[in-house]
Amino acid sequence: MSKLQxxxxxxxxxxxxxxxxxxMCPTLATTTSAVNGLSMGLATMFVLVLSNIVISAIAPVVPxxxxxxxxIVVIATFVTVLQFFMQAYTPAMYETLGLFIPLIVVNCIxxxxxxxxxxxxxxxxxxxxxxxxxxxFTCSLTVLGIVREIxxxxxxxxxxxxxGDGILAFVMAPGAFLALGYLMVLFNKITKxxx
Amino acid sequence: xxxxxxxxNMVIVLTAVCxxxxxxxxxxxxxxxxxxxxxxxxxxxxAIALVLPAFDKTEAATVETDGKEYRYYSASKDGxxxxxxxxxxxxxxxxxxxxxxxxxxxxxxxxxxxxxHGETPGLGAKCTDDKAFTEQWKGFDPSVKTLAVKKDGGDVxxxxxxxxxxxxxxxxxxxxxDAFKSITAQEDVxxx
Amino acid sequence: xxxxxxxxxxxFVNNIVLSQFLGICPFLGVSNKLSTATGMSGAVCFVxxxxxxxxxxxxxxxLVPFKLEFLQTIAFILxxxxxxxxxxxxxxxxxxxxxxxxxIFLPLITTNCAVLGVAITVVTKEFTFGLPSHMLNFGExxxxxxxxxxxxxxxxVLFAGMRERLALSxxxxxxxxxxxxxxxxxxxxxxxxxFSGMVK
Numbered sequence: 001m002s003k004l005q006x007x008x009x010x011x012x013x014x015x016x017x018x019x020x021x022x023x024m025c026p027t028l029a030t031t032t033s034a035v036n037g038l039s040m041g042l043a044t045m046f047v048l049v050l051s052n053i054v055i056s057a058i059a060p061v062v063p064x065x066x067x068x069x070x071x072i073v074v075i076a077t078f079v080t081v082l083q084f085f086m087q088a089y090t091p092a093m094y095e096t097l098g099l100f101i102p103l104i105v106v107n108c109i110x111x112x113x114x115x116x117x118x119x120x121x122x123x124x125x126x127x128x129x130x131x132x133x134x135x136x137f138t139c140s141l142t143v144l145g146i147v148r149e150i151x152x153x154x155x156x157x158x159x160x161x162x163x164g165d166g167i168l169a170f171v172m173a174p175g176a177f178l179a180l181g182y183l184m185v186l187f188n189k190i191t192k193x194x195x
Numbered sequence: 196x197x198x199x200x201x202x203x204n205m206v207i208v209l210t211a212v213c214x215x216x217x218x219x220x221x222x223x224x225x226x227x228x229x230x231x232x233x234x235x236x237x238x239x240x241x242a243i244a245l246v247l248p249a250f251d252k253t254e255a256a257t258v259e260t261d262g263k264e265y266r267y268y269s270a271s272k273d274g275x276x277x278x279x280x281x282x283x284x285x286x287x288x289x290x291x292x293x294x295x296x297x298x299x300x301x302x303x304x305x306x307x308x309x310x311x312h313g314e315t316p317g318l319g320a321k322c323t324d325d326k327a328f329t330e331q332w333k334g335f336d337p338s339v340k341t342l343a344v345k346k347d348g349g350d351v352x353x354x355x356x357x358x359x360x361x362x363x364x365x366x367x368x369x370x371x372x373d374a375f376k377s378i379t380a381q382e383d384v385x386x387x
Numbered sequence: 388x389x390x391x392x393x394x395x396x397x398x399f400v401n402n403i404v405l406s407q408f409l410g411i412c413p414f415l416g417v418s419n420k421l422s423t424a425t426g427m428s429g430a431v432c433f434v435x436x437x438x439x440x441x442x443x444x445x446x447x448x449x450l451v452p453f454k455l456e457f458l459q460t461i462a463f464i465l466x467x468x469x470x471x472x473x474x475x476x477x478x479x480x481x482x483x484x485x486x487x488x489x490x491i492f493l494p495l496i497t498t499n500c501a502v503l504g505v506a507i508t509v510v511t512k513e514f515t516f517g518l519p520s521h522m523l524n525f526g527e528x529x530x531x532x533x534x535x536x537x538x539x540x541x542x543x544v545l546f547a548g549m550r551e552r553l554a555l556s557x558x559x560x561x562x563x564x565x566x567x568x569x570x571x572x573x574x575x576x577x578x579x580x581x582f583s584g585m586v587k
Contacts, residue, residue: 021565024415025500032316056239063200069468070212071223075462077216083460088230091238095311102460102507106500110410114340143486169314173406179568181405188561288583301488355565 006128010136017140017180018187023109026100026174027141034157037145039093040100047083047104048137050132051075052118056126059119069137071114072105079104109137148179183187234375238310239295243268243280246297246306250277259378265374276300278377283371287363288292294364296371300379304335307368319360328354328361332368342369390530397534399582403501404542405575406583410501417455417492419554424547428540430489432533434474434496435505438467439532442506443568458483463506468497471477501539545574 016022024045030038054074061071083101086094094101113133118126149155152170154162157169169175212385243253250270257266267281278299284291290313297305307329308363314320331352344361353361403409410431417427442463450456475493478486496502509528523531549571558567 021415022412024411025408028411029526058212064370065200066205066209069465070208072464072468073212073216073461076464077220080220080457080460083221084227084231084457088227088234091231099504099507099511103409103500103517105460105464106498106503108498111498157295165317168315168317168578172406172580174573175578176408177569177573181566181573184566184569185561186568192561216461220457220461 001124003128006019006125007132007135007171010132011136011139012162012191014118014133014136015140016133016137017144018184020109020112023107023137025103026107027144028173028180030097030170031141031145031148031176031179032155032171033153033155034142034145036096037141038138038142039047039090041102041134041141043082043086043097044104044107044137045074045131045134047078048110048113049127052076052113052126052130053123054078055114056118056121056123067109067119067173071119072110075110075114076105091105094096107134125146144183147183151179200287215384239268242295242308243270243297244297244306246280247278248299248305253280258374258381260370260377262375263370265371267374267378269378279375281371281374281378283367283374284309285363285366285370288314288357288359292322292360292363292367294367294371296368297335298371298375302338302372302375303337304332304368304372306339307332307364314357319357320352321354321357322360322364325354327352328364335368337369337372342372388528393527394533394534394537396544397531398538398541399545399579402538402542402579402582403505403535404539405579406458407504408502410499410539413492413495413499414443414539415565417495418543418550418568419517420546421547421551423492423546424543425540426488427492427495428536428543430492430496431499431539432502432536433489434471434493435502435536435539436529436533437474438502438526438578439468439509439548440525440529441470441504443509447525459510463503464497467502467506471497505535505559542575542579546572549575 010016012019014020017024017027023044026040030040051071051074055071058070058074059067070101079102082104085095086097086101113129117129146156148155148170150166152166152168152172152175154160154166167175170179214217230262240250240253247270250272252272253268253270255268256267257264259265265281265283267279269279270277271314278297280295280297284293285329286292292312293310294316295308297307299305309323311319312322315324340350341348342365344351344353344358344365346353346358347362349365351361397403401407404411404414408463413427413431417423438530445462445466446459450459450462455462471493475486478489509523509531550568553567562570
């Protein structure tokens with residue numbers, strides 16, 4: 001795989017949300033608006049890139065039997081670092097995303113990339129892989145956020161284009177499942193046609 | 196690829212990783228502690244400034260009413276107390292609804308501000324920006340009006356389709372008013 | 388009364404899957420058959436309750452007194468991982484039949500965000516999901532954890548029942564698999580919204 005492919009594969013081919021179905025919880029919970037989806041995606045990417053770099057660097061000296069606990073500790077460290085930075089510099093966003101920031105630790109995407117890619121590849125490739133998958137995740141979250149915001153609040157990135165409320169259900173829990181389900185159908189349709 | 200595991204290298208690696216990670220975290224924690232506190236302080240200061248008339252000095256304290264402890268800030272201008280900003284909360288629709296309630300010395304609510312909430316976006320979350328709801332608190336006099344939503348026989352206009360949020364909001368304000376009474380009672384004792 | 392409110396709120400009103408979006412991956416992953424769904428729910432129930440009790444104690448008697456709250460995330464996830472391993476070993480020894488029923492689900496639970504989610508929720512004041520507005524005490528925390536996991540089981544079993552039916556019906560091609568499942572969960576979540584407002 002070329003360097004460019006490492007970065008672009010996350011958008012369509014290995015899209016973590018629509019193809020691999022990983023990290024569903026934050027995908028559904030934090031996409032009440034486009035901005036929230038985007039922030040959650042970037043937060044996950046931050047952890048993903050850094051943990052990929054560190055794990056690829058230390059993988060050769062980690063004994064096989066304890067590799068999972070070691071990776072989890074590394075990931076948890078970066079998540080906590082992220083928590084502190086967000087609390088300090090973007091407190092409002094930290095409150096909005098709330099519980100889902102510490103829960104990046106158990107996001108299957110992060111541990112999944114560590115297991116599937118970072119422990120077998122070099123530091124640079126792992127960093128690019130982190131960026132690629134992170135961008136794919138951010139992209140899907142933002143799209144889902146945009147769709148839910150348009151339907152639910154009649155606005156995009158906070159800019160209102162209709163007066164009134166929109167279909168509130170899309171901001172609430174049921175709308176998250178429905179919107180993701182239908183987006184997935186659309187995604188399947190489009191990618192099938194391309195092949 | 197990973198090296199073969201034996202007890203010795205497993206223990207060494209795990210211990211080393213945990214030690215390094217904890218020290219990194221301790222470092223970052225120490226580094227960000229100042230900005231985190233500053234951000235929290237700024238948020239409180241902003242809320243106090245919003246709910247009270249102009250002041251130049253605030254002092255934090257706590258008061259106990261009905262077995263619950265309330266944190267409040269007494270604000271003064273040129274040494275004269277202008278009012279109290281009371282932090283108060285109640286259980287809303289999606290969790291705790293925390294308010295900063297500003298009460299001037301004459302016992303009237305000056306303004307209110309939401310500190311944090313878990314209400315539904317588009318419904319209960321309107322308690323932060325729905326003018327018809329938030330404006331009614333300005334100058335609300337609890338000695339004349341009843342602190343309950345109209346549905347329950349009070350004088351508070353509820354947010355459309357969000358009675359539970361409105362009730363919680365009203366309850367939080369009413370708690371703050373009770374706390375205010377305890378504060379003034381306490382101060383009277385101190386002044387005598 | 389307080390306990391009763393916590394239980395009803397955790398099971399129906401703030402159902403962990405259908406309104407808090409926790410533990411979705413295993414929820415979609417193992418809900419194909421009613422029997423596996425029941426097994427998974429049992430294992431989750433067991434682990435959430437135990438993990439919450441242990442992490443609550445660790446937090447209040449170890450992390451808070453020594454001002455080590457910044458290690459919370461690391462400590463909790465390690466405790467949960469270790470606990471799951473231990474439960475697996477103990478279960479294998481003392482109750483092979485229970486191990487047979489729950490065993491294969493146990494390793495999956497470490498990365499179930501519902502477990503870490505509940506553990507963090509009960510010790511953090513800011514992340515309350517329809518909970519009383521004060522810090523939970525130990526008893527309330529455990530009851531909340533248990534009730535939450537019952538809610539998890541309820542959603543899981545309901546959904547598995549639906550999916551067994553769904554497997555027999557003719558679904559348009561692009562909808563097959565996860566998309567139709569998500570749409571179904573959406574409708575189920577709508578049904579659960581009817582409970583909202585029951586506990587104020």
